Amino acid sequence: MKNSHGGNIDEIKRNYKIKDLVDFSANINPLGISKTVxxxxxxxxxxxxxxxxxxxxxxxxxxxxxENIEKNNIFLGNGAAEVIFNIVRGLKPKRALLYGPSFSEYSEALSSVDCNIDYYILKDKCNLDLGILDMINKETDIIFICNPNNPTGALCKRDMIEEILKASKRKDVTVVIDESFLEFVRNSKEFTLINSLKHYDNLIIVKSLTKIFAFPGIRLGYGLTKNKEYLEKINKNTISWSVNTIANKAGIAALKESLYIKNTISFVEEENKFLFNNLSLFKDLKVFKGYANFIFFKTFKNIDLKEELLKYGILIRSCENYIGLDMSYYRVAVRTREENIKLIKSLQEIVN
Ligand SMILES: Cc1ncc(COP(=O)(O)O)c(C=O)c1O
Incomplete structure (x- = not known):
């Protein structure tokens, strides 16, 4: 069994004998599930x-x-996590290039097909930089880019990703861009690479519906590519009926919810600003500017904030197990104003 992600509230409640827990460890839409869905x-x-x-x-x-994309360019999965696994099972890469810190499921999926992994450590631990291009070699088969990046919330400009895409296309390297958190970003159209799919047949885009529509317990994700060979290989490695009936119907209803998405963006933007400003007031924290529904920070105090906050009924994500990070880094989801105040007040009591 895996337990390297956030959101494992049942396990934490069991182990710590806590009844009520506010979950800041999983990055789920704080507005919750929409009525229609x-x-x-x-x-x-x-x-x-x-x-x-x-x-x-x-x-x-x-x-x-x-997505304004042709139907035969879409493939489905039981969550974006399964989409990622289906991609690597289908394409069977031998050597991958990942950067750290970023989402750990890429390495888990790649390891499951015995793929060797090279890691590029981000210079500022947060933003992707073009130094990664020097790490592409003749053996590289696949690169994963997470935009906005989990756990940092950093958002990559399209120009920069295009540079990586161009270099990768020349070297016959597949690029997977995980845009699972992009729906939380205002003007996401300026950042998505969906319009570039037609120019790059080495490109696959991954999206999750579980974060933006708040149904991680139901699971639904999809991939987009124009590459027929990729689609054939991926579909061959996809288990039949992997999207269940409830997820299927939830997805159809959710994708009509443009107002809900719009309200989410405004809400998250406001609460992100509130949390960022309040966390920045702590002199022992370095808070990184993030563009999605979570905030990444480092503490300079020798203190286990995850353990301490559990005493206040709050679960946050320790980023200790991310490549390139250590136990001084944490990630918190952007939640409701009341919950965000609870987090700030609890932190004040802990550090003062
Ligand atoms: C960047 C990123 N991509 C994909 C996923 C997986 O999402 P899903 O719940 O759709 O499997 C996560 C989950 O945390 C994530 O952080």
Whole structure:
């Protein structure tokens, strides 16, 4: 069993014998599940006696419309995590280039197919820089880019990613861009590489619906690429019916929720600013500017903030196990104003 991610509240509650826990460790939409999506899930219960539509035509149509992309450029997964695994199982890369810190599921998926991994450590521990290009060699098969990056929240400009894409295309390297948190960003259209899919047949984009629509317990993600060979290999390695009936119906309803997304962006922007400003007042913290629904910081105090905050019923993400980081780094989700105040007040009591 894996336990290297945030959001493991049941395990923490069991181990620490805590009844109520505010979860700042998983980056889920603080507005919670939308009414329409919830209704779609409840209605879908009646249909679980049947297999889901194996072609997922309605869901594929919804994604096609939402992303403005052709239907046959889409592949599905039981969460973006499964999409990532399906990509590496399909493409079977022998050597990968990852940077740290970034999302750990890339290395876990690559290791599952015995792929060797080279790591580029980010110069400022936060932002991707073009130094990574020097690490591409003739053996490199695949690169993963996370935009906005988990755990730092850093957002990469499109020009810079295009540089990486161009160099990778010349060297026949696949580039996977994980845009799972991009829906939380205002003007996400300026940052997405979806419009570049037509220019780069070495590009795959991964998206998760579990964060923005607050259903990590239901699971739904997808991948986008124009490359027919990739699609064939990935689909061959995808388990039939891996998206369950409830996720299927939830996804179709969710992708119509443009107002909910708009409200989420405004809410998260406001609360991100509130948390950032308040965390920045602590003289022993270095807070990094993040553009998604979470905030990354470093403490200069020799103190285990995760353990200390658990005494206040708060779970945060220690970033100790991210490549390039150590136990002085943490990540907190942007939550509701009331919860964010609880976090700040608890931190004040701990450090003072
Ligand atoms: C960057 C990133 N991509 C993908 C995922 C996986 O998302 P899903 O819940 O859709 O599997 C996560 C989960 O934390 C993530 O942080």
């Amino acid at each position: 919830k209704e779609a899930m409840i209605n879908a219960i009646e249909d679980v006696v049947h297999y889901p539509d194996i072609t997922y035509l309605d869901l594929i149509n919804s994604i096609s419309e939402f």
